[in-house]
Amino acid sequence: MGRGSGGQGGARRGGGRSTGRRVLLAGVLGCLLAVSSAACSGGPEGTPQAGQDGNATDQGPIVVASGLDVTGSGGVRQQLIEEWNRKHASSKSEQAKLVELPGGADQQRSQLLGALQSGSAGYDVVNLDITWIPEFAEAGLIRPMPEEETVDRDFINRVHRTTLWKGRSYARPFNTDVGLLYYRPDLLEAAGIQPSRQPTLNWSWGDLNASIKTLALSPGRGDDQAGWTTQLKQYEGLTANTVEAFASVGVELADEEGRYRASEADLKKGLDELLERTRHDRILASAVSADETATLADFAAGRVAFLRHWPYVYGALRTLLPPDAYSVNRLPGASVLGGQNLAATADSPRAGNARALIAFLTSQESERCLLDAGFAATRASAYNGNSRPCWPRVAAALRPADGASTATGGPSSAPPSKAGEGGAKDQGAAARKAFTWTLSGALKEAVQRPRTPYYGAFTQVLQAHVHALLSAERPDSAKAAGRLHLDLRDAFEGK
Structure with missing residues (x-):
């Protein structure tokens, strides 16, 4: 989303209901x-x-x-x-x-x-x-x-x-972009879990939660460590995570023409799924205030074994961790574009x-x-080996001095890091090929966020309600769903 779009400020009107009022376009x-x-x-x-x-x-x-x-x-x-x-x-x-x-x-x-x-x-x-x-x-x-x-x-x-x-x-x-699941094989193996280093199609949230439970029982785990983290700060990353949770349980917020279609029951179902994923015994406590940069830092520092993030992180990690200390898979359930x-x-x-x-x-x-260079390409040919190669002078300009390659085997513009021994190290052709295969498959099945000319109002309304729910000491998904339903209905009508 670079990583995702931003929200437009909403307004408050009679009855205290947030309406996400759309700024009228003058001229x-x-x-x-x-x-x-x-x-x-x-x-x-x-x-x-x-x-x-x-x-x-x-x-x-x-x-x-x-x-x-x-x-x-x-x-x-x-x-x-x-x-x-x-x-x-x-x-x-x-x-x-x-x-x-x-x-x-x-x-x-x-x-x-x-x-x-x-x-x-x-x-x-x-x-x-x-x-x-x-x-x-x-x-x-x-x-x-x-x-x-x-x-x-x-x-x-x-x-x-x-x-x-x-x-x-x-x-x-x-x-393009799509949510992926990164993980730390070194941390999992230290806890007695033998993760596959090859991507699979059948990972579920149940599998992920089982690994997190085993990880929590591992000796030596600190109070500042948890199973996974993601971007739950009140910004577009929270919208992406919420839409993924909703879509994973079959909840769609709008149709192709931007008309609101969810019910209170739908919203409660989606919010319950998000709450289940973000239980305090599974997710890093700081996730509720974390964005892309913070969650990547937590993952690289070993505070979590699993991370939901975007494709560019695969290339970024080569400057932060040894090649055998990270891998990537499809995100369980739905993943947002x-x-x-x-x-x-x-x-x-x-x-x-x-x-x-x-x-x-x-x-x-x-x-x-x-x-x-680390972006996710929009053409199928870029992933299946049928595309023409990168422009030679562009490839040469992006190649770093140490000659290291990117996630997909081409030149990288990321500067070498001093974080690891010898700086940036490449994972090798087999790992890069597996990453490309994983990314391609995720893109072909990804879901869109709602399509609406009032997206700015929608995303701010959703973020405000969901963040309040996640921050609550005793979250009440039924009450939150009722309030969210009223405000989303207005937002999608441009009120």
Whole structure:
């Protein structure tokens, strides 16, 4: 989610009910600008050539707005932009520029909304969290994709569906994300548990809880240690964990059109599942205030044996732990999708060039670069060995001085760490192949968070209620479900 979208502030009104009031979009374009359907083949996979759209008349650069790159300064996104610029060095109008927005997801979303409403920033391409697509599309801030540019069966189906709103595609999938389960074989073996170092498909929460119970009985376990941890701070990580718990017991909050569909009984069922997963005898106490960074630190320090986290952590762990001290598997139950999609802005005067750049950034070569750098790629070919390799100059630019490879065998932009002997050490080809297989399988079965133009209101309402429940000394899921039901109903109606 980088790792997930942020929430929009809710309001309080009569009766003390939280409504997650949506900020009205002032000055939004009344209709989407016409997009020329004319395109000719050339470039990766027959994508449109830059500069051949009728409304691409203004000079460059093509400005891409994005959140910070988790692969670091000068990371893979910047390297892909530079590769595009090298390929179009003879044309000033086709040069591109990456603008990274500061702050968390909430701030980035607010900045993009304000900039696109006012037209003050001059962005041509925006890298949107997948949960923002309905809101930006409904507001007329991004262009629908021409039909001939949306038919690409190489994109993983569930990932491509995140670009859709009301039957139209408004973006192309750039990088994706999915929850995974990391574990510490060294800690488990010390407790007499013999974990499989190869990924399996049949891990359940029952299996995980049994291992946690055995782990707790192990001599020498400290008061600051627990079985597992995850991101339960009041931010988007909590929404992801909650949706995973709900989906695992068959609870869906909204339909494809963004209409609320859950009942109080559904919500209680989902909340009970979340409470069961986060029992004090299973989860690290600090999880209720932890985000991605904190939970990764707890896992690396040995305070937990299991960790729910995102794919980029596999590459990050090579700088924190010895190769035999960590492994990864599918998350038991449902796992939620994250990631970002690239969309052309509605008022860009460089629409043709913007779409050509998007096609390049989501090509097979570029998706392979993203996977090799630690992101989860959006194309099936990146996982099954049928993709074209990463652009050579991008691969060389991302390769560290020690020549170590990434999780999938390509170059890594992560700096060597002094945490372990000799710095970063690679797990080897077999482990990397197993990770890629695990990641691919998880993406094909992942679930989406609710699709709604009022996502900001929804996520804040959900976070507020769920965090209060998890923080309560004696949590009452029935009472929490009743209150949550009323506020979610309003949030999904934009009240």
